[in-house]
Amino acid sequence: MSRSVDLFIDAPASPDEVAEAVARLAAEMPGSSVTPGDQPGTWELRHGDTVAVLAEHPYVDDGDLLLRRYRYALSARVDSGTRLADSPATALLRRVGQHLSQATSWPVLLVLDLQFSERPARVTKSEEARSGDGDGDGDGDGAAAGAPRETRR
Amino acid sequence: MAETLVAEGHHVRSVAERPGRGRTPDLDVCGTGVEVKSWASLDGRPRRVPTRGSIVNKLVGAHGQGEVVVLYACGSGLSAGTALRGMADYARRQRAGELRAVRILGDGFDLAWVRDRIVERVPGAGAAREPASPAGREPAGTGARPAREPRRRLSAPEAALGW
Numbered sequence: 187m188s189r190s191v192d193l194f195i196d197a198p199a200s201p202d203e204v205a206e207a208v209a210r211l212a213a214e215m216p217g218s219s220v221t222p223g224d225q226p227g228t229w230e231l232r233h234g235d236t237v238a239v240l241a242e243h244p245y246v247d248d249g250d251l252l253l254r255r256y257r258y259a260l261s262a263r264v265d266s267g268t269r270l271a272d273s274p275a276t277a278l279l280r281r282v283g284q285h286l287s288q289a290t291s292w293p294v295l296l297v298l299d300l301q302f303s304e305r306p307a308r309v310t311k312s313e314e315a316r317s318g319d320g321d322g323d324g325d326g327d328g329a330a331a332g333a334p335r336e337t338r339r
Numbered sequence: 340m341a342e343t344l345v346a347e348g349h350h351v352r353s354v355a356e357r358p359g360r361g362r363t364p365d366l367d368v369c370g371t372g373v374e375v376k377s378w379a380s381l382d383g384r385p386r387r388v389p390t391r392g393s394i395v396n397k398l399v400g401a402h403g404q405g406e407v408v409v410l411y412a413c414g415s416g417l418s419a420g421t422a423l424r425g426m427a428d429y430a431r432r433q434r435a436g437e438l439r440a441v442r443i444l445g446d447g448f449d450l451a452w453v454r455d456r457i458v459e460r461v462p463g464a465g466a467a468r469e470p471a472s473p474a475g476r477e478p479a480g481t482g483a484r485p486a487r488e489p490r491r492r493l494s495a496p497e498a499a500l501g502w
Contacts, residue, residue: 187340187365187375187411188356190400244399244434248392265356300396301378301387 187266189299193279194243194256197292204258205229205240211285231260231282236275238262238282251303256295270298280304340375340411343444344368364405372405378415388416394425395432398441406439412446419448426452 197204205220208231212218218233220240228241243259253259260282262275270276276298283294296304344351344366352367364372376397378389387393389412401408412422422443429441430452441452 187377188404244402244432245396246392246399246428248396249387249390251392253396263356263362299379300393300400302384 188263189266189270191262191264191270191273191276191279192243192245192297192300193238193260193283194253194295194297195258195260195286195292196256196294197258197290199292201227201229201240201242201258207286207290208240208260208282210289211282231278233278234274236262236278238275238279245300248300251297251300253295253297256293271304340377340409340444341366343411344373362403364407368407371407373407373409374401374405375409375411376401377411378417386416389421389425391421391425391428393417394422394443395429398426398429398438399432399434402434402437406437408438408441410441410443413444414446417443417445419445419450422448422450426450 195204197207199207208229209220212220212231212233215233218231220229220231222228223230223239223241225241228239231238231240238260239262240258240260242257243253243261245253245259247254260279262279264270264273264275276296279296283296286292286294298304341351341353349368351369354363354365354367354372356363365375366373378386378393389397394410394417397410398408410422422445426441426443439454443450443452
């Protein structure tokens with residue numbers, strides 16, 4: 187049974203501009219690339235075996251998960267044999283979220299299995315280095331100072 | 340979930356993930372790709388009881404993975420009423436046609452949706468019956484069309500899921 191990890195991004199920008207912002211991070215990570223996806227308006231972030239698709243998302247609000255505030259989602263699948271919070275895909279999306287919150291003013295929200303939200307934690311230099319090698323990063327407790335806040339449109 | 344399907348007499352095998360090579364269903368059930376979603380607890384976090392929005396999001400998240408989706412909600416706290424409302428919400432969506440059939444298993448209920456109608460599987464009964472919606476009418480998008488005659492021959496997904 188596969189699960190999902192999604193980084194929701196509230197960007198007042200085109201898909202290409204969001205992809206560019208993600209590509210700037212990918213350029214710093216060996217083995218990473220951002221390429222156009224199969225569908226128009228979609229982009230694929232690849233990092234090792236991890237693939238995440240950037241697109242305008244179709245999800246609805248679910249209780250306290252106010253997903254409609256966010257225009258885009260960068261989404262990856264994780265198979266059931268891996269602890270979701272510790273998976274390479276989650277680590278990658280945490281890092282992208284951290285990068286976007288530092289490089290842009292776009293609010294972001296990391297959601298595990300479309301159930302649990304997690305604010306991207308501050309990523310340390312050593313964690314960045316490990317993530318760049320595809321070994322995962324951050325503890326993702328969401329309590330770090332400077333974590334982005336949700337904002338209403 | 341796979342064990343449940345096997346116990347119902349289906350031939351079930353898991354489908355290997357192919358990272359970077361497109362989306363795949365979780366299971367092959369009698370030759371039909373079946374995607375399974377659940378609401379498992381995560382790392383000891385308090386469980387969130389699924390809402391109608393949870394149903395929609397799980398189904399939307401399954402697009403491209405299989406035409407048949409099983410939502411396994413046993414132990415999640417999902418009620419049959421919420422499941423019906425969520426399925427009705429999903430049926431109203433423009434891209435709902437991407438899924439051919441949906442089954443939701445919860446504590447005390449087993450619901451199935453086939454493109455444009457909701458079918459309730461009654462334990463011990465030989466045939467399915469149309470349930471009344473919680474609002475006392477058929478959910479939008481499912482009741483506007485005239486009732487169809489029960490199918491004499493089951494299509495592959497229905498047969499695969501034992502409806």
